[in-house]
Amino acid sequence: MNIRSESPAADESESYLPFDVSIGYQVRQTHRLMQRYLQLKIDPHGVSLGMWYFLRALWDKDGRTQRELSVIVGTMEPTTLTAIRSMERGGLVKRVRNSKDKRKINVFLTERGHKLKEELLPLAKEVVGKAVEGFSDSERQVFLDSMKKVQSNLLRQIGEDHVVDD
């Protein structure tokens, strides 16, 4: 961020998609900073960002299958498996083969995994709260609505099948 103003030769006249007005670049920067701040908050509790998204999805609804978790978190299945196994070793989740459909594995929070919710969700709320500090309720709502509109535009372009197979 500082680098641009510090650069010796600020020659950017040719760029016809300047970072400053690129929705893609700004979404990415916003995402990075949210992640960075969240990481600073949860690290002291022994939870990495890589675990965070899976915990979040399981707090929301326990017992999801590994496939569901991949879709929600947006990871490839091998990545999901690696994360879930490491969380299992850390005593946060248990993997249980589905009794009706042997191909499926359900992931359940342990007591410790459940309890982390009370410890960590307030931190996530704090991150979100600080992020939109100074926004009125309606500004916050407009911001959320804009993101949802962008998502539905992109989904229409990509085709939902692609996303589910991600």
Added chain:
Amino acid sequence: MNIRSESPAADESESYLPFDVSIGYQVRQTHRLMQRYLQLKIDPHGVSLGMWYFLRALWDKDGRTQRELSVIVGTMEPTTLTAIRSMERGGLVKRVRNSKDKRKINVFLTERGHKLKEELLPLAKEVVGKAVEGFSDSERQVFLDSMKKVQSNLLRQIGEDHVVDD
């Protein structure tokens, strides 16, 4: 996204930071979809997302140091090095040791790296254009302004030093 409505037991009453209204979750989803759509566009040109952000930063200003690229793209230096080396093998960039400060390495686009800009930047513009389809100019501006406000809120929380050291 579909998964939640498909889930057998939609028991989500306890969650006190629902995905639907979480700025963090929505920023992440928006980012993921932008990346996914961009990837579909640039893949046929032999450029990966991992290369994309570095190319973008070099098209904006050629000859940046590896350290500057790490800060702008938001990667750790070893990751930057791996990406830059792979781009060098692919004939897109050249690494040149800085004559004034031997500790620095400047990265310059090759002719092929330069030419990719004409081929790929229009695709990125298309991605951004599709993303905000149906937005008025002022809605688009409000969206950009909101993201910048969020970023400055988060930067203030994190402290700029952390970000530069990222």
